[in-house]
Every structure is written in C-alpha cells, then in structure tokens.
Amino acid sequence: MSLQEILNPSIKEAVQKTFDVTIEKIEFQATRKDFEGDITMVIFPLLKIIKGNPVEIGTKIGNYLVENVAQVEKFNVVAGFLNIVISDEYYVNFFNEIQSNDKFGFGAASANDTRGKAELSEAKAVMVEYSSPNTNKPLHLGHVRNNLLGYSVAEIIKASGKKVYKTQIINDRGIHICKSMLAWQKFGNGQTPENSGLKGDKLVGNFYVEFDKVYKTEIAALMAEGKSEEEAKKQAPIILEAQQMLLDWEAGKPEVMELWKTMNQWVYDGFAQTYKSLGVDFDSYYYESNTYLLGKEVVQFGLEKGIFEKDADGSVWIDLTPDGLDRKIVLRSDGTAVYMTQDIGTAIQRVKDFPDVGGMVYTVGNEQDYHFKVLFLILKKLGFEWAENLYHLSYGMVELPSGKMKSREGTVVDADDLMEEMTTTAKSISEELGKLDGYSDEEKANLYKTIGLGALKYFMLKVDPKKSMMFNPEESVDFAGNTGPFIQYTYARIQSILRKASFDTTQKVTIELHPKEKELIKQIELFPEVIQNAAHNHSPALVANYTYDLVKEFNSFYQNVSILGEENQDKKVFRVQLSKKVADTIKLAFGLLGIEVPERM
CATH class of the missing domain: 1.10.730.10 (Isoleucyl-tRNA Synthetase; Domain 1)
Known part of the structure; x- marks a missing residue:
C-alpha cells in the first residue's frame, strides 16, 4: 500500500472527527528540501470549508495522525503546509516488498492518479502512430525525434497497463515520389543499391535532390526567356514530366507501376536498417497508396446524417465554425478525396483491423496542430466512441547549431x-x-x-x-x-x-x-x-x-x-x-x- 493510500482515509477521518466536515480530495506534494518531512499535505484548500488559522488546522490533523497512524512519526506545520515525517519502518518494509520485483512500477498506478487511470481505462487498447515517412528520401533528424517520441510513448503507455499497437503510415504516392522516379529514369544509369553500394533510401534520396537541381536550372532558363517565376515553375519540362508520371501511376500504367514498386522496395529496405539501428519497431504498416481512397464512403454517410453539406459545384464540406474552427472540404468537386478524407478513412480502417483499439496517438509535428483538431472533431461528429480517445502528440522542430534543414537541397541531417x-x-x-x-x-x-x-x-x-x-x-x-x-x-x-x-x-x-x-x-x-x-x-x-x-x-x-x-x-x-x-x-x-x-x- 502506498503512502498516500495510507494517509488518505486517516486524514479524512481526522477532518471529520475534529471539524465535523467531509472532504473528498486531499492535495499532497513532496516536502520541500529545506523542511523536515517526507510528504506534505496542503492545508489551504480546506479553508473554503473550515474557518480558522491554517497552522491550527494543520496541527490538529497532524496530532491525530501521530496518535492513530503507525507510520506517522511526527509532523511540523509551515504556513498552510502540513509536513509529515514517516517512520523508517514504513520505508524498510516498502523496500523489502519491492526489492525482488523485477517489474516494479509497471502497470501500477498511484492512489492519487485517478485522472490518468480513468482516462486511460476508457480505451481498450491504444494504437500509436509514428515515423510515417515519405519514400523519396532517407530518414532525417526530424524523423529521429518523431520515432524516439512515438516509440517511447508506446512503451510508456504499455508499462502503465494498457495494450499497445505501434503503427505507421508510409507516404508512398504523389508528385514527390514521381520526382525521384523520373530523375532515376533520366540520370540513374541503372544504379541499384546492390551495384552502387548505397542504402536504398539514400540512393532514391539522391535522385530527389538531382530532380530539384535540374528543376531549378530549367526555371532559371525560362525566366531568362522572359517568363515570370510562377510561369517558369509551372512550365519547366521536368515538372510537366513528373506530373504526367503521376497521372500514369494513377492510371496503373504497367512500366510506371513496376518502377514505383522497385524503387519503393529499395526505400523500405533502407528504412528497415535505420529502424533497427535506432532500436524502434512496428506492429503494423499502412501505405498511402492503399489508403488514399479510404473515407469516400464515409462522406456519403456524413451527407445522409447532415454532418457534411454539398456545395453547388458538387464539392462536400463540413462547417466547423460553431466549434471555433472553419469550413473544411472533405471531397473535391471532381469527386477526389483530400488528405482529411484519407485520414478519416484510415482511422476507421484501423479500428476495423484491430477491433480492440479504443484510442489512438498520432506522433506528428506541431505544424499539423490544426489538421488534427479538425480530424478529431469530425470523427466525434460522425459518432465514433473511440474518437474521444484520440491524441495528437505534437512536437516542436529540431534544429542544429548550423540552422534548419532542407531536404530538397540535400542539406538534411541524415x-x-x-x-x-x-x-x-x-x-x-x-x-x-x-x-x-x-x-x-x-x-x-x-x-x-x-x-x-x-x-x-x-x-x-x-x-x-x-x-x-x-x-x-x-x-x-x-x-x-x-x-x-x-x-x-x-x-x-x-x-x-x-x-x-x-x-x-x-x-x-x-x-x-x-x-x-x-x-x-x-x-x-x-x-x-x-x-x-x-x-x-x-x-x-x-x-x-x-x-x-x-x-x-x-x-x-x-x-x-x-x-x-x-x-x-x-x-x-x-x-x-x-x-x-x-x-x-x-x-x-x-x-x-x-x-x-x-x-x-
């Protein structure tokens, strides 16, 4: 039994018998180093219901504890703080009880930690998402913080007594992936991780950087011909080719799909080596190429329930202005999904895949704070009970003494x-x-x-x-x-x-x-x-x-x-x-x- 579990009922009893008052909550804190004591009860909250001097109130409670609680040796009162001295016997007995327990602390909550226990108990199991990289470059310093945070939070939640699933969603589609693919086609000369001696993610990342160099050169050339910067960015031949490659991917063109699968596998293999070195692992993987169409059927459900609304152009929105947010699009007028739609569908899919999941933690940088406020609110409005247990583990940027990193320019810290x-x-x-x-x-x-x-x-x-x-x-x-x-x-x-x-x-x-x-x-x-x-x-x-x-x-x-x-x-x-x-x-x-x-x- 913890010290607070011992003291709680005795203090309530002391207050009841001495002042004829019932109290629900007792505030404890560690005794300050400059005072004698092992644990301190804060008297000030009692002044709302007990009239009197805090020193006198604390002294009466202290006397009661010394007389009635074997573990309490003596006390002193400083202003509104009752500093309680606990006997050696209590600590020796406590130590003897735990010394052979190799997992001391795991799954054991303290008596006063009711808030944490109550909220955690609402979730049957917790899914923690972290890493979630793009397959066009290696993991960098920002990913390191993300992975370490996500992995550690998963382990801590598990140690607190919950079942935990570790997952990630890999961003393996889109124009940024096509940039690396196109640059490899143009400049790769058949390089592979095997014949180049490079990890696959590094090899692919090199071509992402190469694309950007060529793109900037073409932009400069077009601007020299009199084009505006905006026009040059849109008309550069290499970006037009990358956009066509994305359309070919979406159409399932065989040679594009084959290259996409090959280069992505190079990256997956490279990531696996990095994860192993970093000491993190995952229980499941989700891929954007499989999830980007998820959520569209949920939009129809939301329309029928009046949660979403359709504009004249056919686009579908949700109005969150009454909740202090804004209107958010969930389906474009051409029927294509946006990232929010995909994230809604992926969350729902995860609960289908792991039915015992009752909460999720998303480890994503703080630039996405607003996105997750909107996502969580939409899922709540759609009526999913587990949406009450969603948490955005928002974290700040990591910088080096030399400054920020830019992946397009190849200046990231690998x-x-x-x-x-x-x-x-x-x-x-x-x-x-x-x-x-x-x-x-x-x-x-x-x-x-x-x-x-x-x-x-x-x-x-x-x-x-x-x-x-x-x-x-x-x-x-x-x-x-x-x-x-x-x-x-x-x-x-x-x-x-x-x-x-x-x-x-x-x-x-x-x-x-x-x-x-x-x-x-x-x-x-x-x-x-x-x-x-x-x-x-x-x-x-x-x-x-x-x-x-x-x-x-x-x-x-x-x-x-x-x-x-x-x-x-x-x-x-x-x-x-x-x-x-x-x-x-x-x-x-x-x-x-x-x-x-x-x-x-």
Whole structure:
C-alpha cells in the first residue's frame, strides 16, 4: 500500500472527527528540501470549508495522525503546509516488498492518479502512430525525434497497463515520389543499391535532390526567356514530366507501376536498417497508396446524417465554425478525396483491423496542430466512441547549431549519419577520459554505440515534446550533468559494486535508515506514479528527468555512506540491495526510452 493510500482515509477521518466536515480530495506534494518531512499535505484548500488559522488546522490533523497512524512519526506545520515525517519502518518494509520485483512500477498506478487511470481505462487498447515517412528520401533528424517520441510513448503507455499497437503510415504516392522516379529514369544509369553500394533510401534520396537541381536550372532558363517565376515553375519540362508520371501511376500504367514498386522496395529496405539501428519497431504498416481512397464512403454517410453539406459545384464540406474552427472540404468537386478524407478513412480502417483499439496517438509535428483538431472533431461528429480517445502528440522542430534543414537541397541531417556521428563522438570522449582500459576492440565498439545512441535518445527525450529544441551532439555525450552517458555510467558503477559483493545479499534485513537511504527509497517509490503521469501526459521527458533525479540521489548516497566498506553486516546487505534496486529502476526507466545500459564503462 502506498503512502498516500495510507494517509488518505486517516486524514479524512481526522477532518471529520475534529471539524465535523467531509472532504473528498486531499492535495499532497513532496516536502520541500529545506523542511523536515517526507510528504506534505496542503492545508489551504480546506479553508473554503473550515474557518480558522491554517497552522491550527494543520496541527490538529497532524496530532491525530501521530496518535492513530503507525507510520506517522511526527509532523511540523509551515504556513498552510502540513509536513509529515514517516517512520523508517514504513520505508524498510516498502523496500523489502519491492526489492525482488523485477517489474516494479509497471502497470501500477498511484492512489492519487485517478485522472490518468480513468482516462486511460476508457480505451481498450491504444494504437500509436509514428515515423510515417515519405519514400523519396532517407530518414532525417526530424524523423529521429518523431520515432524516439512515438516509440517511447508506446512503451510508456504499455508499462502503465494498457495494450499497445505501434503503427505507421508510409507516404508512398504523389508528385514527390514521381520526382525521384523520373530523375532515376533520366540520370540513374541503372544504379541499384546492390551495384552502387548505397542504402536504398539514400540512393532514391539522391535522385530527389538531382530532380530539384535540374528543376531549378530549367526555371532559371525560362525566366531568362522572359517568363515570370510562377510561369517558369509551372512550365519547366521536368515538372510537366513528373506530373504526367503521376497521372500514369494513377492510371496503373504497367512500366510506371513496376518502377514505383522497385524503387519503393529499395526505400523500405533502407528504412528497415535505420529502424533497427535506432532500436524502434512496428506492429503494423499502412501505405498511402492503399489508403488514399479510404473515407469516400464515409462522406456519403456524413451527407445522409447532415454532418457534411454539398456545395453547388458538387464539392462536400463540413462547417466547423460553431466549434471555433472553419469550413473544411472533405471531397473535391471532381469527386477526389483530400488528405482529411484519407485520414478519416484510415482511422476507421484501423479500428476495423484491430477491433480492440479504443484510442489512438498520432506522433506528428506541431505544424499539423490544426489538421488534427479538425480530424478529431469530425470523427466525434460522425459518432465514433473511440474518437474521444484520440491524441495528437505534437512536437516542436529540431534544429542544429548550423540552422534548419532542407531536404530538397540535400542539406538534411541524415539519421544514419547522425547515429554514426554519435558513436564517433562517444568514442572520442571515452578515449579522452581513458575509461576503457582492458576492453577488447569489439567490446569498445559495442560500448561506443551504446553510449552514443544513449546520448542521442536521452537528449531528445528529456525535452518536453511540445518544445522546439536545439540538438548539440557534443553536448549530449557528456559524462556529467543531465545526459544519457552520465546515467549509464552510474548504472555501470552500481554493477561494479554488485560484482564485488561476495556475500549473500538475498536476505531481508531491518535497519535504522541513514537519511540518504531514506531519500533514495522515497525516490524509488515515485516510479509507478511517474509512469502513470508520463502515460497520461504522453511525455517521455517525465521518465527521463525522473531517472536523472534518481541518479543524482544515488550519487549523493554513494558519496555519503560506505557500502561495501560498512562494518555492520545488515547495513552492508541493505545498501547493496538498495543499490541494485536503483540500477534495476534505471534499466526499466531507460528501457521505456529505448536506451540500453552497459554493464561496464
């Protein structure tokens, strides 16, 4: 039973018996570091129903708790805050209960986390969409943030106790795909991933860049002949050819379809390698070439129900102005669908494919905020119950010190190159610090990758998803501060302690706690609540920064008490056990972020 589950009924009882008042909700918070206490009750909300001085009210409640709750040792009141001191026995018993639980925190919600539990419980299963790339170029830095966020949120929701499906929709059709195809036809000279030695997505991406170069040259030539820029963009021969290729694709022209399938497969194979290196996976895939016609039948249903309206030109719209939005087209006058129609149909199709899905999370950049407001509202108006559990995991742009990226010009930061650079940076810094004496070359190579990717992932995920961020590779690979390598190093340090502990550490012991031990156990106790809050808020940053706080607390403990050098055997056993539980919690938390932890560093 958690501390809040113990205190809640007793405080309500204290208020009832002392003030003859019934209260529904009690507000708790962590006790400030400059005051004595383990948990704090906020008195101020009671002043609405209890007349009196907050210090006097807090003192009466505190006295009741000391007399009636075995776990409460003493208290103090500061202004409107009742700081409660909990006995060592409670924390020792709590620790003994969880120390052998390898999955401590997973699927366990805290007593006061009713909001998160209630909302999550409405969904039978949750589908999380992320990545969703175009098949005309490799994955880049922006995709890295997208994949890491989506994967981590899926893992966190799963850890909170929900069933999760990971999915993506691959944008494999449209004019941008035809640009790469056309450029390959013109300039490829039969290149393939096999004969060029390039990953398929990189090869195709090169031709996307090549198309843009030729397109710009043709535009310049037409403008030199007296055409306006707008006219030149529309009349450039290569763009006209690409538009014709798109029409041929839509008509199913065999040679175009064959080239499309071949080049897309090159890209899929390249993506698969990147996903494997990045450590993300998917349970299902959707392709725009299969979904772009979905939703048209829903438009007819919406017309019959009066949700949509048809204009004089035959186009179909939905008027969302009463909801604070605008009119949105869902079908063009020629009967073709728009992206919104496709997204409506795809959402419905996913629930058909996975009937236990009761909610979805879309990991898409914040430039699409309005699109998802409209999509979710339309699905609600169409009467789908699961539409109440749709969430747009909106995230900000990633920038580098050198500025923004432009894929058409080939100036993007390639995901594979970035991961390789992170590994190289980890190698350079590790060698400077001289931490790897006695490692084989293979062990070093594996460790460099673990540290480099850990640095990348942690740096990306410790930032609130909604915020834009500046990514600095060198700053992320730092063995001090709020970084992945710092936390990985602490984990490895604990493993070293455990290897040196040549005595039986399995028995349960009861000791008087050192203040640093108590603080460390209090931090571990927060883990289940952190998972629930992170799932509710769709924020891996909560897990990342919790782990950093845990590691800081451990390092303070490590510096202030002797572990293996402790003479008292029970204390020594307890401290080794406590160290192991910290390491276990780090590993579990980092697992939710997709980060590996090394046994040695």
